[in-house]
Amino acid sequence: MSSTTPTLKLFELVDGKTRKISFSPAVWRAKFALNYKKVSYESVPLNFLEIPIAIPAACPNVVSPTVPTLQLENGQGLMDSLAIAEYLEEKYPDRPSLFGKSLSEKNLHMFFQSYVQAKINPSIQRMVYQNMYAMQDPDTAHYFRTSREKSSGRPHHEIGGNLKENMTELRENLGLIHTALRSGEWVSGAHPSWADFVLAATFVWFDSCSPKEFQEGVLDAFDDQVMRNYWLKVQQYIY
Known part of the structure; x- marks a missing residue:
C-alpha cells in the first residue's frame, strides 16, 4: 500500500472471537480492487452485531448498512463491492483497469x-x-x-x-x-x-x-x- 496517510476507511466483517479473520467474499472483492489500484485505506473491523451501529455513526448517509462500506474523503459511505470498484475505476483511470476499456x-x-x-x-x-x-x-x-x-x-x-x-x-x-x-x-x-x-x-x-x-x-x-x-x-x- 501507499505510505501516505489513508483518507479512506473500509468497514469490513471479521470473526467474533479473534476479530482478526476477514472472511466476507463481498469485502474481499473491494479489498482486492483497492489493493490492485494501490489505493491507501484503513480497515475498520466489525463483527455482525457492530455493523448496524458503527457504519451509520461514521457515515450519516448510510441508513441500512452492509459490508463492505467505503467511507470516502467527504465522510460519505459507499456500499457494495461493485459500486466501490466502479468508484475506483472512475477516480483512478490512470491505474490498472478492473473492467477493461469497453x-x-x-x-x-x-x-x-x-x-x-x-x-x-x-x-x-x-x-x-x-x-x-x-x-x-x-x-x-x-x-x-x-x-x-x-x-x-x-x-x-x-x-x-x-x-x-x-x-x-x-x-x-x-x-x-x-x-x-x-x-x-x-x-x-x-x-x-x-x-x-x-x-x-x-x-x-x-x-x-x-x-x-x-x-x-x-x-x-x-x-x-x-x-x-x-x-x-x-x-x-x-x-
Whole structure:
C-alpha cells in the first residue's frame, strides 16, 4: 500500500472471537480492487452485531448498512463491492483497469460474477457454515445461527448439507473455470481483473473458514497444478 496517510476507511466483517479473520467474499472483492489500484485505506473491523451501529455513526448517509462500506474523503459511505470498484475505476483511470476499456468487456465481467455467485458460492456457503458459526463469540453466534435458519428455512444442523455432495457440485461447477485458467494467465487474459477478484474473494472466504475443504475442493480438485498456481498468483493482492 501507499505510505501516505489513508483518507479512506473500509468497514469490513471479521470473526467474533479473534476479530482478526476477514472472511466476507463481498469485502474481499473491494479489498482486492483497492489493493490492485494501490489505493491507501484503513480497515475498520466489525463483527455482525457492530455493523448496524458503527457504519451509520461514521457515515450519516448510510441508513441500512452492509459490508463492505467505503467511507470516502467527504465522510460519505459507499456500499457494495461493485459500486466501490466502479468508484475506483472512475477516480483512478490512470491505474490498472478492473473492467477493461469497453462496455462489452465489463459485461463479460458481470457475467462471470453472476456465474460465481450462482454456481460456485452456494456449495461453498454450505461447507463453511458450521465453521463460520464456530468462529463467533456467543452473541454473534446466536445472531448468525438464527438469521441463517430464518433465511434458509432449515434448522441449524441441516444448513451445511452433505459434504460429499457439496464437493461434487463444486468440482463440477469449477470445471469451466479450470479450463479457462489452463492457459496459465488470469481469467480475462494477461492481467488480473474484476472477474479474478470475484473468484479470488470466494477462495479467500473458503480458505479462511475451511482450509482443509478448500484444499480438497479447489487446490486439489483437478489432476494438475492449475488451481494451485492460480491461487499462488492471487497472493500478491492479499494484504
